Amino acid sequence: MSDSGKVDPPLTATTTTTTPDPDPYLQDVVAAKVMDQSSQLFVNWTAAQGVGNCVVTYRITWSPVSEGDGSGTSYTTSLSHTITQLEAWTTYHVCVAASTDEEYTPDKCTNGRTDEDKPGPPVIMSVEPAPSSSLRVSWSTPEKPNGVITNYTITWTWEGHMDHTITPDNTYTTTDLLPCTTYSVTVRAATSKGYGPESDPLTGTTYRVDPDPYLQDVVAAKVMDQSSQLFVNWTAAQGVGNCVVTYRITWSPVSEGDGSGTSYTTSLSHTITQLEAWTTYHVCVAASTDEEYTPDKCTNGRTDEDSE
Template sequence: MVVVQIHHLAEHTITQLRPGPPTTCVWPPTKTEYNNDKCTNTTTDEDKPGPPVIMSVEPAPSSSLRVSWSTPEKPNGVITNYTITWTWEGHMDHTITPDNTYTTTDLLPCTTYSVTVRAATSKGYGPESDPLTGTTYRVDPDPYLQDVMAAKVMDQSSQLFVNWTAVQGVGNCVVTYRITWRPVSESDGGGTSYTTSLSYTITQLEAWTTYQVCVAATTKTKYNNDKCTNTTTDEDSE
C-alpha cells in the first residue's frame, strides 16, 4: 500500500515502512496543481530477520546429520550467518556457519536429535526456526568384546554363569549378544542363546565338564568376532 502525505514543510519523516528499497517522491505544491515528480531511491535500515525454515535433517556416515534450510522469508537485511543448535537427551551443542547447509559430526549412533536454526543480520539474531528431528545411523560394535567371564554355579552342577562388559561406541543402538557353548573334549552337547542383557546363565550342562563359552555382539545382523573362555561346571553333589 502506498500512502501519500501532503505537507508544506521542506522535510518530512516517512514512517511505517517495510525494510527494503522504496521510492520516495516529493511534490512541492503551488496552488492546486503539482509540477512533475522529483524522485529518489533509498533503503530503510536493516532489522533482525525472520526465522529460517529447515528443509531436511538427514543421517550421514560416521554418526553425522546433514541439515539444510531456506533463507528467511523476511530477511530484513543481509544475512551474515546462521546458528545451528542440536539437542539430545538433555544436552545441547551449536555452531555458526554462513551457509544454508551444515553437517554435524561426532554424534551418538542410533540417537534422535532436535535441530533449530537462527539467522542474523547486522542487527542481531532473529527467532529460531521450528525444530526438526533426525536420527543417526546404526554402527557396528568393536571387533571383540572385552572381559568375557564364565563361572560355575555352586551346588548347581548343570549351570554356568556368564557375564561380559558392554560394547562401546554404539550410542543408543540396541545390542544383541550371542552366547555359544560346547564341551571342550566333545563335539556334542553345545548350544546357542541370545540376550540383550550383560549376563546369561547356561543350564542343562554336564557336571564336572569343561566348556568353551563364547560371546559375540551385533547392532544389525552381522556379529563381531567371538570372545571365548573355558570354565568347568561344579561337581555333582550326588
Template sequence: MILALQMILVANPTTINVFWDTIEDATKYNIVWWKSEGDIGDGGNDTVDNTENLYNIQNLRECTDYVVSLEAVKGEEQLQIEEKSTQTEPQAPFPVLGMQVNPLENEPTLEVEWIPVVPVGNCDLIYTITWAFYSTPDKEERGNTTEPHYSITGLNFYTDYKVCVTSSVEGLSANSKCDDETTVTGIPGGPPENINGVNSTTEALTVEWDPPATPNGVITNYSVTWSPDDPSEPIITTATTFTLTDLKPCTDYTISISAATAKGNGPLGESSQTTLPKVPDSPSDLVVASVVDQSDSLDVSWIQAVRPGRCDITSNTISWFLNSTGDQVGSMVLNSTESYRITGLDPWTKYLVCVSAATQGGNGPTTPYVDQTTDEDIPGGPPENVKVKNYTTSDSISVEWDPPASPNGVITRYLISWSPHDPTEPVTTKDTNYTLMGLLPCTTYTITISATTSKGSGPPSDTSDTTQPDGLAAPTNLQKTSNTETEISVSWMPPNISSNCQIVSYSLWWEKIKSPVNISPNVTQYTITNLSPETLYQISVAANYGSSTGAATTLKAKTTKDGSNVGAIVGGVIGGLALVAILGVAVLKRNKLKKMMRRDKKFRMVRREREKMQHSHGCQ
C-alpha cells in the same frame, strides 16, 4: 425600456474576465474590484466606453476572493449597478528543490527534507510524500504535510525505497522529485525458512534451509545446535546446509538454526528430524475398488509393510493421480492403518493410486500404481454449445449441441422437449442434433435438452428460436411525402401478411447510415434528418417478424438545393404543425378582412354614384 444590467465573471488564476450586456442609454461603464476581506482601496478601477462589453482584470492573486462592481453611467447619472463575487483559480506550484533522504542509524526510518516551495497566492500548499519498495514502485504508501520535512516510519530494515515529494495546490500538482535510499541494517527479522532434512543414515542427518524472508541486512553466518546430544558450542557455518554426525539411530532430533547480520543473531528456526536404520519396504497387495452408487469415492486396502528393525511404522501415505494426465489430485498421511476411502473424486474418472509406509527415518518406496475408475453418476452439467442451425423454417427448428463437459459416465441418450405445444413425453435421441417438426409459424419455442447416463438425467440446457413466417412480405406504397435541403419524409403501408405472424418493428435505412433505424410497428412514416443538400438517396424499409426480417421496399428521393424553402412548412420537425395552424388562421382572417374591405369599397362607390345623380337632378 432599459434592460437590467447583467454581468458574468470568469475567473482564472491571476485574472478575472468581466462580460456584460450593454445598456442602450449608457455612455460608459465604471468597473471597480477589491478583495472580499479587504476594502475598495485594496483593488483597482477602470472606465470603458459604451462600445465595450468586456474587461480583463489582471495581476490578481490566486485562490483569492474578489468583489467586482459594474456601473452603467449616462453622463454623470448612474443608470444601473451590479456587484458580484468570485474567487480566482489556483495554479500548480513549483516543484520542490534540494530534496534529501537520510536513514536513521538504529531504526528503519527515513528522514526527508527539502527547500520550501514559494506559496501560490492565497492557495493552500500541500506536500505529498510517497514511498514504495524500489522493486515494486506501483505499491506505494503516502503521507501529507505542510512543512518542508517528513519522517517515514514503520519501514523494513535494509530495504531499498523510492521516495517522492510532490507539491500541490487544490489538486494541481507540480512534477514530483524522487530519490532512492536504503534503510539501515538490523538483526534478521525471522528465522531461516524451510529447514528440512535432506539425508539421513543410522548416524547422520543432513539438513538445509533458506535464508530468512526478512534478512534485514547481509547474512554473515548461521549458528546450528541440536538436541539431544548437542555440542557444547553452536556450530558456525556460512553455508545453508549442514550434516550432523555421531548421532544415534531411530532418534528424534530437534535442530535449531539462527541467522546473523552485523547487528547480531535473529530468532531461531527449528526442525525435527529422525535418524533411520533403513526405510521400510512398500506395503503389499494394494487393492483399489469403486464404490457402488458413490461416484466420488474409491476404497483402498493393503497389507502393512514389515517393521524395519527397531523403528516402528509411523504412518502410511496414500496418493492419487489423474490417469489421463498424471497430475497429483491429493494425498493423505494416515496412522498405521490398512484401509482408506478416498472421497471428493470426479465421477466416471480413472485414477492411479499408490501407498507408501514411513518410519521415524522417512518414507519408503511406494507400491506399484493401481488404476481404477469411479462409478457413474448423472451428467455434471447440461449439454454445451446448444445452438439453432441456420435453416429454421416456418414449421421446423433444427438444433445441435455438444455433450456435457462433465458427462460422468457413458451418455446413453438425450431428452428433448419444447414449449409451447411440447410432446407428452420428451423425445429421445443418441445424436447431438435434432429437428423439431410440425411447428407453428412466427412462434417462439423454448427447447430444453438434457443428457442421460445409466444413473439418470443431468441438468437441462435451454435455448429458444422463432419459426419463420409463412411469407416474408415487404411493406407497400413506399413514397416520399416531403423534402428539404437536409430532410426527406417518407410513408408506407404495412405488408399483407397472414397466419399468426406479427410485425414487431420496421427497419429503415439509407446510404451512409451505419445501422438501420428501428421503428415501432404502429408507425408507418419517418423523417430522415441531417442529409446533404441536392443529394439523391436510396431509401429502403422492411418489416421485422420476430427474429426474421422480410423483403425490403425501396425508393429514390432527392434533397432540395441549399437554401431552398420547398417543403419547409410541411416537413418542419419542430413546430411544423403549429406553424401551419397559425398560418391557416392568419390566412382565414386575412381573407375575411379582404371581403369586408371589398364590401366597404363597393358601398362607397355606390354612395358616390347616388350623390352624383342627386346633384345632377338638383337634389339638396
C-alpha cells in the same frame, strides 16, 4: 482641506493578487534510512521557490520498488517528513510535490532503503544421516532476511545435551555424533542487527554402526548349588552409541560330548542352563547391531559339583 477648515481622511484602496504557484520542480529530495529504525525513512527537501510568504503544502508519496504492499501518502508544511510502518531492508520510491492551492507541481522523486533488522526464521529443508555418524542439514534463507545474512547458527540437541556451530552457508554436516541417535536440529540467521528467531525444529537419526571388533571381560562362572548352570557376563560393546546390540552366546564342553548350545540376548549377562555338573565348558560371546557379528570373545567355565 474642506471649505470648513477640517482635514479630509486619507483615501484607501484594496488590491487583490493571485496566489502564485511554486516553481514547477522541487530540488534535492533525499530519502534516508533511520539508523536502528528499520520501519522508517526520513525524507527532506529544499523549499519551493517563487511563492513569497504563501503557505506551501508538500505531498509525500511512497511505494516499494519491488512488487508488494506498503504504498502511502502524507502531507506537511515543513521541509521534512518521517515515513513509518515500512518493511525493513526494502527500497521505496519516494516522491514530493508542492502546492499553494489544490494543484501540485510535478513529483520530484528518489529511492531510499530502510535500515536492516534482525532476520526472520529460516526453514529447515532436510536433516539426513551421512556416513561416520553425521547428519547433513540444509535450510532456506529466511523469507524476510531483513538485511544481508552474515551467518547461521545450527543447534542440535539430544538426550538433554546441546551443541552448536556457526556457518555462512545454507548447508552443514555435523560430525562425530552418536550412532543410532535422534537429534533435534534448529537454525537461526543473523544480520548486522543480530540473530533472529530459531526455525521450527526438525529431527534426524544417525546411521547404525558395527561394534568395536572385540568384546572385553567375558566371564563364565559357576552358580553355587546349581550344578547345571553357568552365569556368563561381559562388558558392553563399544562404539555403538544408542544402537541396539544383540549378543550371541555359544557354549560347548571342552572334552568330547554333547551339551553345545546358542542363545541371544540384548542384556550384558546370561545364565546357561541344562548343563552337566562339574564340567568345563568353552563359552564365547559375540556382538552385532545387524546380522554380522564381531569375532567371538571366549573363556572357559566349570559348573558346580553335585551331590549325586
